[in-house]
Amino acid sequence: MRKICWISCLLCVFLTSGTIMCYAQDDLSNWQYSKEITGASLGEYKTCFLDADVYKNAATELSDLRVVDEKGEFVPYYLQSSALGENNQTINYQASKINTFEKDHNTYIDYKIKPIKENADIVANLLLLKVEQKNFAKNIEVLGGYDADNWTSLTHCTIYQVAQDTNVQVILPQTEKYGFYRIVIPNNLEKIQINQMDARLDSSTVTRQSFQKEVALTYDIKQEDTVTSISIQNPNRLKISSIDLNAQGTFDRRYDVFTQEGEELVPVGLNGRIFNVKFKDLNIQNTVIPLDNKPITHTSIIIKLQNKDDRPLTIKSIKGRYTIDKIVFKTPSAKNLLYFGNLEAKKPQYDLEQYKTYIERENQQICTLENLKRYEKTPIPKANSMDFNKIFNIVIVVVSLMLMGLIGWKLSKKNQAT
Structure with missing residues (x-):
């Protein structure tokens, strides 16, 4: 009797686990598109930026993205965009005016940047100016140097304060490590004076630029x-x-x-x-x-x-x-595919998502997406799917009835014997 009960339980567990295994994995026949992830070697972490093909054909929230390796297995991933900004930082530097002079109606103003600590690099991509005058507009040139004698031209821009519009910031073309900056105000007949300058590193600006096209x-x-x-x-x-x-x-x-x-x-x-x-x-x-x-x-x-x-x-x-978003995934496989184009797919939940702050500090091999492939979906008659479920349920019911009958027969036989 006890043996029969154990057999019944094991059979039910087997049938149930079989059902779970059938539905735990996504059926890739429901995906309409894929692209090859090229340029991957056997490195641990790989990354690539999504392109226009993905945004056009994927679900709006990108919930249908799936990375599949050469064995046909799903690969854990996470998405990273500039909006997340875990690694963004802002560093402000004070500057002191060390020289100013006039030459051929041009005004030259030199500043020395103070590092945040001794022997630390000065890294900046933005200069903040303070000007006393009101209602002005002036073209300026900005130069950088590692000392106060040799200068490299960095950018030309316009600073102004006209009515309700003000711009006294200088966005450098790229992140610089200069310890000295020179501001040149050409043909400064208005005697515009820059009273103060500070430098800043805004890494969010760099992040946005790398995540934009x-x-x-x-x-x-x-x-x-x-x-x-x-x-x-x-x-x-x-x-x-x-x-x-x-x-x-x-x-x-x-x-x-x-x-x-x-x-x-x-x-x-x-x-x-x-x-x-x-x-x-x-x-x-x-x-x-x-x-x-x-x-x-x-x-x-x-x-x-x-x-x-x-x-x-x-x-x-x-x-x-x-x-643009980048997708970061971990796999030893060198041949991977990105599937998308299933509007009914739900976003997968991977443990990798919890560690992305740390993974972003690791070396990531940069890959690219190539060769868009579209799959023609073969419609599966709904009746067949319904029949399969019915058959599966009937089998379970029949097996259960047989077990119950067997148990009842054993019990009745035991009662007759006593």
Whole structure:
């Protein structure tokens, strides 16, 4: 009797575990696309940036991404984007003015950067200026040096404070390690004085740049009374983080940003100003519409410009920057595939996600995505799937009834014997 009970339990466990194993793994026949992950050797951690093919065909939240190795097994991964910012840091440096002089109507101002501790490298990508004058606009040149005698030209830019618009920051083209900076104000008849300068390392800026790409955007323009409506197409559903309007002339316009869902325009809560003011020797402009805090993935983005009584702008072109994600995975396999294109797939949960802060500090082999492949799904008749489930359930019921009958027969036989 006890033996029969044990057999019944084991059989039920076997059938149940078989059911779990059938459904624990995703069926790759439900995925429509894959791309080869190329450039991988036998390193431990590998990474590659997602491309337009993935964003166009994957689920909006990228929940359907699957990495598969050469054995056909799923590989744990996590996604990293600039929005996470675990490793971002800001370091501020104080600077002291060590020299200033005039030459040929040009003003030269030299600064020495103080390291945060003795013998530590000075690493900066941003200079912060303080200017006493109001209502000014001036072109300047910035040079860097390892001493106060030899200088390397780094960038030219315009600093200004005009009405409600101010820009007294210098964004360096790249991260620099100079301990000295020189500011040159050409033809400084206005006697503009820079009273203070500080340096800063903003690693989030570097991170954003490495996780962004530029794209030429296609668009249509319609005039609606005093409003210019610009319809921007985003067929690949890229994560648009900024939009730059290349418009002619001098202008100052307010804007509002919408997404289009069918015939309905949905405001995204983004508005501001773009402007372009040209003088004889300099240009003050801000024609970039930032979307960094709310990247837009809709296929249609609408920008409405308020012209008031001015003529509509002549827009020559529109560029966009979009944020890209990188996928990081751990496998010894050198041949891997990235599957995507299953809108019903749920995001997998991997332990690797918990350790990404540490993994980001490890060496990661950079790979690329190539050779898009589309799979034609073979529809499986629903009836067949239903029949399989019915048959499976019938078998379990029959086996259970047989076991119950056997147990009952044994019990009745035992009662008769007693």
